[in-house]
Amino acid sequence: MAQTDILLEAGTNELEIVEFWLEEEPREEGEGNYRGFYGVNVAKVLEIIRIPDKITKLPKVAHPAIMGTFNLRNKVIPLVDLSHWLKKPRVETEPPKVIVTEFNNVSSAFLVSGVTRIHRISWEKVEAPSTYVSTLSEDSITGVVKFEDRISLILDLEKIVAELNPDLGLKLDDSIDWANNAGYKAIIADDSTLIREMLYEMMVRAKFSVEMANTGRSCWDKLQEYKRRSIEENRPITDFVNVVISDIEMPVMDGHNLTVRIKADDVLKELPVILFSSIITDKLRHKGESVGADDQISKPEVTELAQRAIALIEK
Numbered sequence: 001m002a003q004t005d006i007l008l009e010a011g012t013n014e015l016e017i018v019e020f021w022l023e024e025e026p027r028e029e030g031e032g033n034y035r036g037f038y039g040v041n042v043a044k045v046l047e048i049i050r051i052p053d054k055i056t057k058l059p060k061v062a063h064p065a066i067m068g069t070f071n072l073r074n075k076v077i078p079l080v081d082l083s084h085w086l087k088k089p090r091v092e093t094e095p096p097k098v099i100v101t102e103f104n105n106v107s108s109a110f111l112v113s114g115v116t117r118i119h120r121i122s123w124e125k126v127e128a129p130s131t132y133v134s135t136l137s138e139d140s141i142t143g144v145v146k147f148e149d150r151i152s153l154i155l156d157l158e159k160i161v162a163e164l165n166p167d168l169g170l171k172l173d174d175s176i177d178w179a180n181n182a183g184y185k186a187i188i189a190d191d192s193t194l195i196r197e198m199l200y201e202m203m204v205r206a207k208f209s210v211e212m213a214n215t216g217r218s219c220w221d222k223l224q225e226y227k228r229r230s231i232e233e234n235r236p237i238t239d240f241v242n243v244v245i246s247d248i249e250m251p252v253m254d255g256h257n258l259t260v261r262i263k264a265d266d267v268l269k270e271l272p273v274i275l276f277s278s279i280i281t282d283k284l285r286h287k288g289e290s291v292g293a294d295d296q297i298s299k300p301e302v303t304e305l306a307q308r309a310i311a312l313i314e315k
Contacts, residue, residue, distance in 0.1 A: 011256045011257055011259070011260040011290065011291040012256075012257065013122055013123045013124065013253055013254055013256075013257035014120055014121065014122055014123070015041065015120070015121055015122070015123050015126065015249070015254065016041070016042040016043075016118055016119065016120050016121075017039035017040060017041060017042065017118065017119050017121070017145070017152070017154065018039065018040050018041075018042055018045050018048070018099065018115065018118055019037060019038070019039045019115070019116045019117060019118070019119055019152050020037070020038055020039070020040075020097070020099065020112040020113070020114060020115045020116065021035050021036060021037050021038070021112065021113050021114050021115075021116065022035070022036045022038065022082060022083050022086070022088055022090060022112060022113050023035055023090060023091045023092070023093055023113040023114075024036055024083070024088045024089055024090060024091060025089040025090075025091055033091050033093065035113075036088060036153075037116070037150050037151065037152040037153070038082075038112075038152060038153050038154070038155050039119070039145060039152045039153070039154045039155070040099065040101070040154070040155055040157060041154075041249055041279065042118060043103075043279040043284060044101045044102065044103045044157060044278070044279060045099060045100070045101055046100045046101060046102050046107070047100050048097055048098070048099055048100070048115055049072075049097070049098050049100060050095060050097065050098065051095065051096050051097070051098050051111065052070040052071075052072075052079075052098070054070060054071075055067055055068040055069070055070050055079060056068050056069050056070065062164055062165060063085070063163075063164050064084060065080050065081050065082075065084040065085040065164070066078055066079070066080055066081075066164060067079045067080065067081050067111065070109070072100065072109075075107060077100065077107050077108065077109050078108055078109065078164075078165075079098065079109045079110075079111060080108065080109065080110050080111065080160070080164065081111045082110045082111060082112055082155075083111075083112075083113075085140075085160060085164075086137055086140065090113065092113070093113075094113070094114065096111050096112060096113055096114070097111075097112050097113070097114055097115050098110065098111055098112075099112060099115070101157060102281075103157070103158065103278040103279055104158065104161075104278045104298065104299050104300055105281075105298065105300055106161060108157070108161050110157070119145075119152075121145060123216075123250065123251060123252055123253055123254045123257070124252055124253070125145060125146070126143040126144070126145055126154065126251040126252065127143065127144045127145075127146070127251060127252075128142075128143065128144070128191070128214070128215065128251045128252075129141040129142070129143065129144050129153070130144075133153065137153060137155075139159070140155055140156045140159055140160055141153045141154065141155065141156065142154050142155070142156045142191050142192065142249070142251070143191075143251045156192065158192070158278050158299070159192065159194060182207075183207050183208070183209060184207075184208055184209070184242040184243065184309070184310065184313050185208065185209045185210075185211075185240065185241045185242050185243075186203055186208045186209070186210050186211070186241070186242065186243045186244075186245055186309065187210075187211045187212075187213060187219060187222060187223070187241050187243075187244050187245070188200065188203065188210060188211070188212055188213070188245045188246070189212075189213040189214070189215065189216055189218070189219035189244070189245070189246040189247060189250065189255065189258065190212075190214070190246075190247040190250070190276075191214055191215060191247060191249070191250040191251060192247070193214075195247070195299075196212050196214065198302075199245070199276075199302075199305070200212060202302070202305065202306060203245075203305070203306055203309075206306035206310075208306065208309075211241075214250075215250045215251050215252045215253060216246065216250045216252065216253030216254055216255055216257060216258035217252040217253040218252075219244070219246065219253075219258060220253060220258055220261060220262075223241070223244070223262065223268055223271075226240035226241055227265070227267045227268060230267060231267070237267055237268060237270065237271065238270075238271075241271060242271070242272075242313045243271065243272050243273075243274065243309045243312060243313055244258075244262060244271055244272070244273045244274070245273075245274045245276055245305065245309065246258055246259065246273065246274070246275055246276065247275075247276060247277050248275055248277040248279055248280070248288075249277065249279065255275050255277065256275075256287060256288070256291045257291075258273075259273050259275065259288070259291040259292055259293050260291045260292070262292075263291070263292035272294040272295070272309070272312035272313060272315075273292070273293050273294050273295075274293070274294060274295045274296070274297060274305070274308065274309060274312070275288045275293045275295070275296045275297070276296075276297045276298075276299065276302075276305060277296075277298070277299065278298065278299045280296045280297065280298040281298070294312050295308055295312060
């Protein structure tokens with residue numbers, strides 16, 4: 001299954017997830033196996049395959065969940081046992097599947113028990129995980145989807161890959177002198193606590209005044225409050241905020257839908273919007289363009305974020 005086979009219009013606040021399951025040992029004595037359901041954004045999935053016949057063990061690995069590597073069309077891809085990472089004792093009742101992913105310009109593969117189907121849902125139906133759910137899943141859950149007969153947990157594959165290989169994590173650039181920055185105001189929306197903290201640190205270092213939001217909806221609410229004050233106090237909106245930086249994948253309201261709302265608003269539309277996400281690729285960049293984003297930055301380009309924000313503000 002290739003991601004280009006899936007057609008989903010940008011800005012509709014919809015998400016398509018590949019749902020899969022992990023077969024676990026019984027949680028209570030006398031019960032049958034427990035089946036935990038999980039999901040990942042279709043935009044990150046290249047294909048789903050059978051487990052390769054040949055897996056090459058690595059002499060040194062950062063985590064025991066890394067099973068080794070395999071060759072897929074002349075590309076060497078690391079294979080991660082997702083059950084091992086999540087500390088869920090896996091039971092093999094049928095041949096497992098491998099979900100091959102690509103995001104942040106990195107290909108990875110994850111061993112799972114089986115795949116159910118692709119679901120198209122509204123981001124409004126994706127709830128932020130509770131502290132309890134996050135703790136049970138190694139803080140690797142970004143959303144919870146409630147179906148009639150089960151709950152599926154949206155996995156934060158970016159966090160998993162970054163922790164398995166720290167060299168792939170976001171890095172900040174300390175070489176730039178921001179002393180002359182005008183002190184612009186930014187609002188940043190991202191559902192990952194780790195990313196929010198890193199972006200906050202970077203933008204403050206670049207002399208920005210920063211306000212954070214953990215969903216597109218909470219960012220939109222903050223912008224509506226700025227708009228209200230702008231009108232009531234007869235001041236330009238740029239007195240309150242100069243740039244919006246948004247992730248794409250977020251519970252309740254995604255970054256594409258947030259951008260559509262901003263660009264359709266008579267007051268807010270002059271604000272530059274930067275989409276900052278792991279799923280911004282050459283294949284998917286047209287989606288951000290279609291909703292009116294002023295710039296799009298993939299997460300490996302994080303060091304350029306402040307410079308490009310300033311360029312848009314001063315344009």
